[in-house]
Amino acid sequence: MRPETEALIVIDMQNDFCPGGALAVPGGDEVIGRINALMAEFGCVVLTQDWHPADHSSFAANHSGAAPYSLIEMPYGPQVLWPTHCVQGSQGAAFHPDLRTDPAQMIIRKGFRPQIDSYSAFFENDKTTATGLEGYLRDRGITALTVVGLAEDFCVAYSAIDAANLGFAVTLLQGACRAIDLNGSLVQSRHDLQAAGVVLAA
Ligand code: VGL
Ligand code: ZN
DSSP: OOOTTEEEEEEOOBGGGSTTSTTOOTTGGGGHHHHHHHHTTOSEEEEEEEOBOTTOTTBGGGSTTOOTTOEEEETTEEEEOBOSOOBTTSTTTSBOTTSOOTTOSEEEEEOOSTTOOOOSSSBOTTSOSBOSHHHHHHHTTOOEEEEEEEOIIIIIHHHHHHHHHTTOEEEEEEEEEEOOOOTTHHHHHHHHHHHHTOEEEO
């Protein structure tokens, strides 16, 4: 078992990010077995769920004429427009059926405000609106995080970088992640992770 000060953060292991889903990450389901096994090592397990209203501003379908994967400028900065995904209560938003959810003590939902996206489990994309996860982890005396899940170059990377900036010791297990890799986002995210002091491990 890991020390009580360590938590496992499992990002967005949902049907829509797995093969057959609306925003499928290649090989997304391949990491489920490893993640299930990892959960047994940690006394604190947190799952996140991307959880959007149907009218969410990150959906290309809600911007007339906009193509999926194009960029728009939002008040908080550039935003990729995604295919409609992880709509609250839908099958796509549910956890993959093979993911063990019983060991999770906390499930944090993000991206529920129509006007702002939230890649990170800690802050929405304006970098100031907090999700509450920091407070939960600090109240439990957690100081070190292992971060895994989907997608490595978006929600996993944003979560890991925010956590490192908040002062947590953060390890990202690349073998327990899969990436979208949009316009060089995977190389960029690895650069940003290293600059933030996140340890990249296999
Ligand atoms: C994600 C794009 C949009 C992710 C979520 O989980 O990485 N990516 N929403
Ligand atoms: Zn999303």
